[in-house]
Amino acid sequence: MNVITTAFMVMILLSSCKEIKTKSNETETTATNTLVDSTDKWSVRMANSIMHRNEHAYEIDHRTVPKWDYVHGVVMLGFEKLYEKTNDQKYYDYIKDYADTLINEEGAIATYKIEDYNIDMINAGKILFKLYDHTNDSRYRNAMDTLRLQLTDQPRTKSGGFWHKKRYPNQMWLDGLYMGAPFYAQYTVNFEQGKALDDIAHQFELIEKHAKDEKTGLLFHGWDESKAMDWADDKTGTSPNFWSRSLGWYAMALVDVLDYFPQDHPGRAQIIGYLKELATAVVKVQDETGLWYQVTDMGDREGNFLEASGSTMLVYALAKGVNKGYLPEHFMKNAELGFKGLTEELIKVDKDGLITITQVCAVAGLGGNPYRDGSYEYYINERKKDNDPKATGPFIMAALELDK
Template sequence: METLKNTFICMGLVLFFNANAQTLETKNETIISDQLKWSERMALSIMKRHPEAWQIDNHPAPKWDYKIGMILTGYEKLYNQTKDPKYYDYIKGYADKLIDKNGTFEKFDPKDHNIDFINAGKILFNLYNTTKEQKYLTALQTLRKNFDDYPRTPSGGFWHKKIYPNQMWLDGLYMGQPFYARYTVEFEKGEKLNDVAHQFELLHYHSFDKKTGLYFHAWDESKKMPWANATTGTAPHVWLRALGWYGMALVDALDYFPKDHPKQKELVQYLNELATAVSKYQDSSGLWFQIPDLATREGNYLEASGSSMLVYAIAKGVNKGYLPTSFGKTANKGFNGLIKNLIKIDANGEIHITQVCASAGLGGNPYRDGSYEYYISEKIKVDNSHGLGAFLLAAIELEK
């Protein structure tokens, strides 16, 4: 009886100490130091909320996702700077969750021809170069092959998606072209760089707004979509994040264009035109509006993801020597605007980004008409992955 009593006492003590240990652990949550750089503060905040990368945006199950791909390109840059293995492991963990030992993607049908699917493939180059595991090379080859029979507009532009025939969106340049450029340089002696440049040329020619120097969100070569201008085929409005995708696509694709390539100067010129134009529409806060050229219209707001993307594109353009150093002021003003107005810090040092447009597009079901009212009506979120990734990239670039 005494033995049984002692057993219950021991069990009670174990339960007591376990419960208190859990309480102690909860009370002593890891505090993210404000002495760290903004890039690491953001990276650690994301990891704290989402121990595995596939959980970002509160996904219920693992998914190969273009937004997570953007975020992990930031982690790759951080790892290259810090050599901290936790950043590398975070990237590798995501790839290994979605790609099996044979290099096959989970839930991927190449016939879907969705250019968004390509973007996260950028993390595979370094994984393959580091590990030399065949599965990463196989996965890279799978994504590259998708371009071989990818549907194109009559003038040779990749459709945004199979479900959006004959349409090119600025978003799609970021999703596909930096990957395509890197692959063709590393595995094909750069033979497809002209094709990469052609994608930018088409949207520069057809989506460029001469009045503002900015770019309309998309272009329908068939001019059949109800949202498309009957004469030009362009979407009715300039959308901030689309400008951001375009700027990031330019500076990232340019990484793989040799200076003596005949298209390199052309792409650099496009970047200079963009930086000049968006500087004119930068708000006094340093940020940009959801619809940049209609700042005073009712309902418009300063949006975090597109502002962060432009900061990244301009800062990298300056760092790479594509843009005059004077644009460094534009980038710094934008980043300071983000910190002052849209970044919030909680008691544990965790940082959050606010005023992020959750999503926006054209056509589809339910139908999106590209009107001003449509862009303003889309949900505004805190810590949406578009904002997390873009801020992380901007912070890394400015810390240089």
């Protein structure tokens, strides 16, 4: 081999090494410059994915204009818990931006109509307590007072249960216990020396008495005291099926409201008992993946599907129930299995590290127009939506409880 040939081979070799090194550096840059770091905990990854997709919190759920809504409330509550865990200011700022966008200088809440007596609208008020504590800004207190006034005047069944909405007379839905009860409890403990705790315990007593199926221990989605609705059973007034998200809302209501019941209040032991009974019932119908089906007890029926929002909520409630000492330790295995199912079956991660939660029922209810009859066919045919806030918010909370 002559000198020229040798020199030419060396140049090729150096060029190849440089190319390999450049490609390697490009790969390293791609890995480290992803939008969401895959080495972070799941709670952080979900929150950062939400923030990347939505510059402002009011944009969650594909909103283009601000709206006071329960779905924003459940996500912002997840952010509040994440801020408490991480002390990362951006999560607090995201919550405050939502509140400040909707609440004016006098404390009036934009888009909120007290005359609708929609108990869903109470839920977003849960984020105002910490904002008020941090800032002492009277706007937040005024907004909370308005929501409390709604509960004062909220129409009730003859037996004393809050109607779900003014346009749904005489009806209690499991969803409504989550929307109203924890806010009601926190408000009465913070500002009223706990005078309404008996009333709050009564809401749970009524739903347990009238919506629970004694055979399975599960609770039906809704109860119509008047039995006037077509979906209501002629004898019991209950809707015909179990819906996992409604059970998830109710389970979260139980574990969250207990934060405000003192040890010596009789309602505390009663509510813990309800939680134990519900936990026992839901783990019996938990799928081998750890998830729960849209129609909770009919996993073997055609068309049923493993649903994300109900699963995230139940995982959160089970994990928090154990962490707080309300539930026996063995339920943590069910929570762990459920979270494993979520991350392995329903979570997708894109090239930028953004995570998507799939198989979320977008919405479901009873009655209304078009009419929703609560049948099996109705629930399984409701549309699904990726990254629906009714799954993303509880996912953050579940991840935090499990420290995942």
